[in-house]
Amino acid sequence: MRDDTRASNTGANQSLYIEFDAHTPPLRFLCAGFKDALLYANGEQYSVMLTPINLAHTYTTRSSIPDVNPAEHAIIPAPKSIRHQPGYFVLSPTTPLLAVDTQALPAAQWLSNELIRLYPDADIALDPRHQDAMTGDHAIILRPLPDTVLRDIEHRDEAYQLTVTDQGVVIQACTDRGFIHGCASLLQLCQEEETRLRLPAIKISDAPRFGYRGMMLDCARHFHSVDTVKRLINQLAYFKFNTFHWHLTDDEGWRLEIKALPELTRYGSQRGPNTRLAPQFSHIAERHEGYYRQEEVRDVIEYAAARGITVIPEIDIPGHCRAAIKALPDWLHDTNDRSTYRSVQHYTDNVLSPALDGTYRFLDTVLSEVAELFPASWVHIGADEVPDGVWTDSPVCRDRRAHGETTASLQGQILTYAEQKLRALGKRMVGWEEVQHGDKVSKNTVIYSWQSEEAALHCAQHGFDVILTPGQTTYLDMVQDYAATEPGLDWAGVTPLEKAYQYEPLASLASDDPARDHMLGVQCALWSELITNQDRLDYMVFPSLPPLQKQHGAKANAVIGSITWPG
Numbered sequence: 001m002r003d004d005t006r007a008s009n010t011g012a013n014q015s016l017y018i019e020f021d022a023h024t025p026p027l028r029f030l031c032a033g034f035k036d037a038l039l040y041a042n043g044e045q046y047s048v049m050l051t052p053i054n055l056a057h058t059y060t061t062r063s064s065i066p067d068v069n070p071a072e073h074a075i076i077p078a079p080k081s082i083r084h085q086p087g088y089f090v091l092s093p094t095t096p097l098l099a100v101d102t103q104a105l106p107a108a109q110w111l112s113n114e115l116i117r118l119y120p121d122a123d124i125a126l127d128p129r130h131q132d133a134m135t136g137d138h139a140i141i142l143r144p145l146p147d148t149v150l151r152d153i154e155h156r157d158e159a160y161q162l163t164v165t166d167q168g169v170v171i172q173a174c175t176d177r178g179f180i181h182g183c184a185s186l187l188q189l190c191q192e193e194e195t196r197l198r199l200p201a202i203k204i205s206d207a208p209r210f211g212y213r214g215m216m217l218d219c220a221r222h223f224h225s226v227d228t229v230k231r232l233i234n235q236l237a238y239f240k241f242n243t244f245h246w247h248l249t250d251d252e253g254w255r256l257e258i259k260a261l262p263e264l265t266r267y268g269s270q271r272g273p274n275t276r277l278a279p280q281f282s283h284i285a286e287r288h289e290g291y292y293r294q295e296e297v298r299d300v301i302e303y304a305a306a307r308g309i310t311v312i313p314e315i316d317i318p319g320h321c322r323a324a325i326k327a328l329p330d331w332l333h334d335t336n337d338r339s340t341y342r343s344v345q346h347y348t349d350n351v352l353s354p355a356l357d358g359t360y361r362f363l364d365t366v367l368s369e370v371a372e373l374f375p376a377s378w379v380h381i382g383a384d385e386v387p388d389g390v391w392t393d394s395p396v397c398r399d400r401r402a403h404g405e406t407t408a409s410l411q412g413q414i415l416t417y418a419e420q421k422l423r424a425l426g427k428r429m430v431g432w433e434e435v436q437h438g439d440k441v442s443k444n445t446v447i448y449s450w451q452s453e454e455a456a457l458h459c460a461q462h463g464f465d466v467i468l469t470p471g472q473t474t475y476l477d478m479v480q481d482y483a484a485t486e487p488g489l490d491w492a493g494v495t496p497l498e499k500a501y502q503y504e505p506l507a508s509l510a511s512d513d514p515a516r517d518h519m520l521g522v523q524c525a526l527w528s529e530l531i532t533n534q535d536r537l538d539y540m541v542f543p544s545l546p547p548l549q550k551q552h553g554a555k556a557n558a559v560i561g562s563i564t565w566p567g
């Protein structure tokens with residue numbers, strides 16, 4: 001909101017009146033107003049009292065949850081096949097927890113930890129053990145799923161069967177992930193009866209509908225502690241997500257230790273008074289800071305792996321790079337470039353230059369460390385929202401334009417370099433929708449399509465593999481109701497819970513359309529401009545996250561019933 005500012009000193013009561021005109025679409029939510037303000041005068045800093053924004057266009061609509069019958073047992077996402085039976089298995093302090101397959105040990109450990117954490121007063125003492133024998137009386141047994149069962153199952157590596165009778169529990173799978181999913185269903189089924197835990201008799205056969213099921217967390221706009229990140233990853237495991245996409249860098253913060261370039265975190269991880277990055281979003285009189293040391297990253301990766309979750313890092317280039325540019329001006333600031341541009345977030349200096357050697361040295365150094373640190377085979381390179389007007393007044397880029405290059409193809413030059421570098425490091429490059437603008441990157445690049453499903457389809461029809469993450473339904477930072485007080489942003493719309501449930505990926509695409517083969521999965525995302533604390537993060541994530549996990553096309557009735565959110 002910097003478009004037009006008028007100020008007049010009223011004199012009599014010494015107050016200052018400031019009026020802003022912003023050329024935006026109609027504002028409907030109080031969150032659209034200023035979050036925080038400071039006044040600097042004569043070298044002094046004065047706090048400012050903010051009144052709520054005066055909204056002229058609030059919605060009168062309210063969301064309403066449709067009337068549906070409760071499910072007998074609420075499991076989210078709804079399993080492929082579920083058969084209820086009479087009776088219960090009651091856990092006791094002597095119930096053995098046996099992993100017949102060593103691949104099942106992490107899942108058994110997770111199950112034990114979670115039951116003890118969630119039900120500290122329960123009469124249980126689950127101590128996971130490896131055992132060769134296939135049976136055990138009144139036990140919870142994790143054992144291999146026979147090949148004959150798996151033969152015709154799509155995404156069989158994540159399939160599982162869960163059988164509960166009054167005699168015991170059997171979870172069968174063929175990978176560590178399959179066992180985790182079986183344990184996740186068991187955790188959702190668990191019922192507390194005074195100090196006893198019981199499980200309803202049931203038979204579940206389940207396998208994912210999409211091979212990729214992700215959640216992105218932005219840790220750049222506001223930093224989230226390792227504990228917060230782990231807490232979320234643990235929750236993702238309950239809902240059978242298999243990917244955590246870690247947005248580590250952006251204009252307002254660089255959050256990943258790069259040992260060869262300590263400046264990146266020394267200067268790029270702090271913003272506020274007396275730092276290189278101007279205050280933003282919240283608490284602007286204070287310094288906001290934080291980054292992840294490499295040993296912390298390894299710890300998070302290991303924690304996630306023990307829950308069947310792969311961690312994909314995102315280093316967002318060439319736009320959204322203000323923190324990096326301010327931290328490493330000698331490498332990344334092009335003093336010859338007089339271009340004027342303004343990014344969606346109003347920055348005029350946040351794009352890497354294809355004309356600088358430093359850009360490529362930066363990419364070599366950062367991507368080499370990232371590739372070594374993260375075992376995931378994919379690295380997300382961002383590529384979103386490079387503003388119009390960029391590189392138009394850079395002498396080198398002007399020459400290249402004279403030879404037919406456009407802004408998109410210049411961006412493509414940087415991204416092709418990154419792609420080749422990543423390939424040499426054994427990684428596949430993935431990026432936001434705009435990564436294929438300029439037609440330079442290879443079809444091996446995976447596209448995260450965020451602007452619409454039509455855009456996803458367009459990319460798939462052009463031969464790219466795609467992850468669906470349409471902002472209109474899967475962006476968890478969008479408001480969840482029409483009330484003006486509802487927290488969140490609304491540029492992509494309002495996403496009430498029923499919309500999250502009703503979102504059916506690729507609903508309009510014929511079942512035999514070849515583009516379907518390119519649709520690898522679905523992801524939801526939480527951008528953190530407004531996420532200043534754990535409560536706000538939880539508020540935005542739940543209850544929408546589980547139904548957005550379109551593993552099996554969860555139905556609305558699966559949510560009704562008692563589900564304990566894993567705290």
Ligand code: ACM
Pocket residue numbers: 384385432450
């Ligand atoms: C994005 O939302 N800019 C990927």
